[in-house]
Amino acid sequence: MTATSENLSMVETPGVAWRKQIRFALIGALSSAFIALAGMPVGLDGRSIIQPVLSMGFLSLLWVPFVLATIAGSEVVLEGMTARTRDSKDLLAGGIVGLGSAGGLVLLMVLIQNFNLRDPLVNWSPQLLNLLSFNRSLAVGGLLWVLLGLILGVFGGAMHVLPKKLCSRIRTVVLSVFAVSVLETFLTDLLEGFRLEVLTDFVYYKRGGLEVGGALLVAALALLIPLLVGTRIRDVKKQVVDLPAEERKRVNLILLAVSAALLLVLPFFLGKIANELLANVGLFVLLALGLNVVVGLAGILDLGYVAFFAVGGYTTAVLTSPNSPGFSPELPWPIALIVVVVLTGIVGLFIGAPVIRMRGDYLAIVTLGFGEIIRLLFLSDWLSGWFGGAQGITNIPGVDVGIGTVKGTDPRSVFLLVLVFCAIAIYVSWRLENSRLGRAWMAIREDEDVAEAMGVNTTNTKLMAFVVGAVLASFSGAIFSAKVGSIFPTSFLMLVSIIILVVVIVGGMGNIAGVIVGALVLIGVLGGPKQPGLLQEFSQFKLLIYGALLVWMMLKRPEGLVPNVRRTRELHQDEFLQDAWLKGEIDTGDQEELS
Amino acid sequence: MSMLQITDLSVTFGGLHALKDLQFEVDEGEIVSVIGPNGAGKTTFFNMISGMVTPTAGDIVFEGESLLGLDPSQVTERGIARTFQNVRLFANMTILENVMVAQHCRTDQRVFGALFQTQAFKAEEDAIRKYGEEVLSFFGSRLVGYRLDQPASVLSYANRRRLEIARAMATRPRLLLLDEPVAGMNPRESAELTELIGRLRSEWGFTIVMIEHDMSVVRDVSDRVVVLDHGETIAQGPYSQVANDPKVIEAYLGRPVGSEQTDEEVRP
Ligand SMILES: Nc1ncnc2c1ncn2[C@@H]1O[C@H](COP(=O)(O)OP(=O)(O)OP(=O)(O)O)[C@@H](O)[C@H]1O
Ligand SMILES: [Mg+2]
Numbered sequence: 001m002t003a004t005s006e007n008l009s010m011v012e013t014p015g016v017a018w019r020k021q022i023r024f025a026l027i028g029a030l031s032s033a034f035i036a037l038a039g040m041p042v043g044l045d046g047r048s049i050i051q052p053v054l055s056m057g058f059l060s061l062l063w064v065p066f067v068l069a070t071i072a073g074s075e076v077v078l079e080g081m082t083a084r085t086r087d088s089k090d091l092l093a094g095g096i097v098g099l100g101s102a103g104g105l106v107l108l109m110v111l112i113q114n115f116n117l118r119d120p121l122v123n124w125s126p127q128l129l130n131l132l133s134f135n136r137s138l139a140v141g142g143l144l145w146v147l148l149g150l151i152l153g154v155f156g157g158a159m160h161v162l163p164k165k166l167c168s169r170i171r172t173v174v175l176s177v178f179a180v181s182v183l184e185t186f187l188t189d190l191l192e193g194f195r196l197e198v199l200t201d202f203v204y205y206k207r208g209g210l211e212v213g214g215a216l217l218v219a220a221l222a223l224l225i226p227l228l229v230g231t232r233i234r235d236v237k238k239q240v241v242d243l244p245a246e247e248r249k250r251v252n253l254i255l256l257a258v259s260a261a262l263l264l265v266l267p268f269f270l271g272k273i274a275n276e277l278l279a280n281v282g283l284f285v286l287l288a289l290g291l292n293v294v295v296g297l298a299g300i301l302d303l304g305y306v307a308f309f310a311v312g313g314y315t316t317a318v319l320t321s322p323n324s325p326g327f328s329p330e331l332p333w334p335i336a337l338i339v340v341v342v343l344t345g346i347v348g349l350f351i352g353a354p355v356i357r358m359r360g361d362y363l364a365i366v367t368l369g370f371g372e373i374i375r376l377l378f379l380s381d382w383l384s385g386w387f388g389g390a391q392g393i394t395n396i397p398g399v400d401v402g403i404g405t406v407k408g409t410d411p412r413s414v415f416l417l418v419l420v421f422c423a424i425a426i427y428v429s430w431r432l433e434n435s436r437l438g439r440a441w442m443a444i445r446e447d448e449d450v451a452e453a454m455g456v457n458t459t460n461t462k463l464m465a466f467v468v469g470a471v472l473a474s475f476s477g478a479i480f481s482a483k484v485g486s487i488f489p490t491s492f493l494m495l496v497s498i499i500i501l502v503v504v505i506v507g508g509m510g511n512i513a514g515v516i517v518g519a520l521v522l523i524g525v526l527g528g529p530k531q532p533g534l535l536q537e538f539s540q541f542k543l544l545i546y547g548a549l550l551v552w553m554m555l556k557r558p559e560g561l562v563p564n565v566r567r568t569r570e571l572h573q574d575e576f577l578q579d580a581w582l583k584g585e586i587d588t589g590d591q592e593e594l595s
Numbered sequence: 596m597s598m599l600q601i602t603d604l605s606v607t608f609g610g611l612h613a614l615k616d617l618q619f620e621v622d623e624g625e626i627v628s629v630i631g632p633n634g635a636g637k638t639t640f641f642n643m644i645s646g647m648v649t650p651t652a653g654d655i656v657f658e659g660e661s662l663l664g665l666d667p668s669q670v671t672e673r674g675i676a677r678t679f680q681n682v683r684l685f686a687n688m689t690i691l692e693n694v695m696v697a698q699h700c701r702t703d704q705r706v707f708g709a710l711f712q713t714q715a716f717k718a719e720e721d722a723i724r725k726y727g728e729e730v731l732s733f734f735g736s737r738l739v740g741y742r743l744d745q746p747a748s749v750l751s752y753a754n755r756r757r758l759e760i761a762r763a764m765a766t767r768p769r770l771l772l773l774d775e776p777v778a779g780m781n782p783r784e785s786a787e788l789t790e791l792i793g794r795l796r797s798e799w800g801f802t803i804v805m806i807e808h809d810m811s812v813v814r815d816v817s818d819r820v821v822v823l824d825h826g827e828t829i830a831q832g833p834y835s836q837v838a839n840d841p842k843v844i845e846a847y848l849g850r851p852v853g854s855e856q857t858d859e860e861v862r863p
Binding site: 427431432434435436437438439443446447449450451455456464468566569577580586587 | 749
């Protein structure tokens with residue numbers, strides 16, 4: 001029997017999926033216990049979000065029941081079906097998930113009190129127990145967690161019951177408070193630049209975190225601002241979209257110019273810490289843009305990308321530093337840069353030539369190997385006469401730009417220099433993507449054999465991607481060298497390659513804006529391989545979070561935070577086709593003609 | 596001298612002789628059909644001409660020069676383009692991009708032009724786009740207009756086949772290899788495509804070698820038919836002659852010796 005679409009719309013999805021809720025309750029229990037044993041509550045206790053109410057440590061546990069209950073409650077509504085009307089049962093469902101998460105913690109507390117497993121589980125400590133039980137007895141602590149879990153779980157479930165608008169308001173408020181708290185270093189720095197210390201003093205507690213009053217202020221603003229400007233922004237946007245193509249282009253250009261100008265002025269209002277942070281982000285934006293050409297555009301999975309960063313850094317060091325052990329021409333940085341670019345390009349060719357003939361997994365493994373080989377060469381005794389081995393090369397001068405010197409002690413100048421090179425890299429990626437070469441890269445990514453059969457010399461084209469990527473990485477290496485003032489093989493671990501790749505994937509492969517967002521979020525907030533981010537306390541959990549984020553992204557949003565249209569199509573082929581079909585865009589052949 | 600001259604071409608996959616001592620030639624301006632039962636080696640034959648499979652023995656000479664040892668892209672550059680039996684478009688690229696990228700070997704702007712947006716670069720981009728649209732409009736309004744910027748994956752099966760041909764045309768070939776161009780089309784569509792194949796020769800000046808199972812298409816459009824079976828040429832000549840060749844009928848209907856299936860057929 002076939003159901004017509006009318007029949008289908010009568011069918012309601014059945015009630016709450018209780019099995020799913022139980023499953024999520026178990027996931028919650030495991031996650032909570034895992035987070036506790038990973039040491040997050042204790043390790044992050046020092047960083048407060050709202051002083052003295054909420055610390056990052058507690059937050060690391062509290063989000064679990066809420067978020068999991070929300071996820072567990074969400075249901076996919078298929079086309080043609082009506083969404084189920086939500087009722088109090090959904091609150092109960094959320095509560096179950098919340099209770100499960102709390103249960104995991106309570107069980108952990110009981111276990112810690114009665115057994116000693118400190119040897120295998122380092123964080124199995126009385127300190128954790130004290131923290132978890134709020135410095136009270138186990139019974140009181142356990143009860144509090146159960147209550148908290150229940151409330152947060154019900155709240156998570158309520159996100160599907162309450163009106164949509166209210167939910168999004170709540171979300172904005174919570175996220176704003178969190179964001180303002182996380183951005184503390186940056187915002188205090190910025191406000192100081194505008195001589196607004198009064199505001200900072202009111203909003204932030206002296207030793208980190210928001211004051212309760214500050215949190216309320218932020219919450220109030222987060223509620224009010226959308227009310228005041230919400231629809232207006234949308235109206236303006238719509239007006240712009242409705243403009244004829246010519247004028248829209250001009251509006252976009254003006255917007256671009258204004259944001260560029262703002263970015264150029266920004267460093268002058270920022271203090272050392274914020275500038276330093278943004279300079280680091282910029283270095284990774286450069287690297288990620290380069291890798292994006294290789295992985296995102298041409299589809300070559302290069303796991304040894306750090307090699308080019310290293311070659312760029314070391315070449316700059318050798319050419320500019322008076323301490324360079326072998327050859328020390330002490331060139332000025334701009335001239336050295338030309339040599340660096342050419343040399344890294346050549347290294348790109350040499351590494352690329354043998355690698356590029358391989359495909360897929362083999363290529364990934366071999367590039368991984370080359371990445372390590374380059375680092376080991378710089379570390380080796382054999383070449384230590386040139387590169388200083390483990391001692392590296394020190395005393396690298398900054399960049400003399402006439403009006404001053406760009407070097408690490410003056411992060412503002414570094415940030416400005418990085419900005420200039422990021423602009424170049426963005427321009428290069430954008431222009432190349434929309435050119436004959438860019439189309440050939442895309443074709444290779446789609447189907448290498450067919451691209452070759454259609455006249456694309458795949459070897460040369462892929463090599464070109466490798467070389468462009470290498471050159472962009474060498475920019476980053478050259479600036480890194482001048483910024484840090486000394487260079488060691490340990491700066492170029494395989495981890496760097498992986499982190500750049502994660503930045504590209506999380507941001508959105510093949511998308512320039514995505515890559516920048518990825519670097520801001522990951523390097524800016526969590527920190528790079530060695531560079532601290534806004535959440536310095538996170539440094540020991542950085543890789544854990546990177547990993548978790550990567551897994552989650554691959555499962556739920558493989559196209560990244562800011563997706564590239566084409567990439568999304570590749571990853572969600574079926575859904576895309578279904579959408580196109582529903583919108584009547586699918587070509588159903590010449591039926592019309594036939595009838 | 597003929598445009599494409601193939602002598603003693605053989606290829607083996609493991610122990611399987613996919614092609615055995617094949618002799619084949621095409622003159623400029625001809626339309627030649629290659630037919631034969633499934634697994635006869637027809638697609639392998641195309642793969643070999645286009646450089647995707649290396650022959651174990653024999654020679655392929657195109658316009659006086661051997662194609663042996665060339666990469667597929669070099670073969671395309673020499674002027675041979677092909678379509679694929681199992682449509683292989685760049686599904687997530689737009690229809691226009693599909694035909695634009697196919698002009699790769701006929702254009703030569705590189706990084707410099709793209710970065711500095713030179714006059715030459717812009718002129719070439721315009722030319723690529725224009726030629727792409729021209730090639731697409733050969734198939735009427737189906738692939739142009741609002742379709743230009745849609746991904747190839749939204750196209751209907753028949754239109755994908757058309758786009759494959761358009762993409763091959765965009766490489767500006769002199770010899771076009773079509774692998775089952777009308778497979779999966781309804782009779783109306785295949786009649787229309789048959790006519791278009793004729794126009795590919797008369798208007799665009801392509802020489803065409805076509806693999807096809809649909810005998811009405813083969814009959815209507817080809818000057819000459821070559822029949823392959825088990826990697827060997829068993830007959831060639833005009834359609835009427837080949838269609839009545841007992842060896843060809845045998846190849847299509849099955850062999851009388853040692854096959855149970857034929858035993859049953861022979862039984863009254
Ligand atoms: N790459 C390969 N490796 C191994 N065997 C192959 C390969 N390519 C083709 N063959 C074999 O060679 C023989 C000829 O295949 P081919 O695809 O050329 O047949 P065809 O005539 O095009 O058939 P069809 O009408 O089904 O398209 C088949 O037996 C096939 O299995
Ligand atoms: Mg075939």
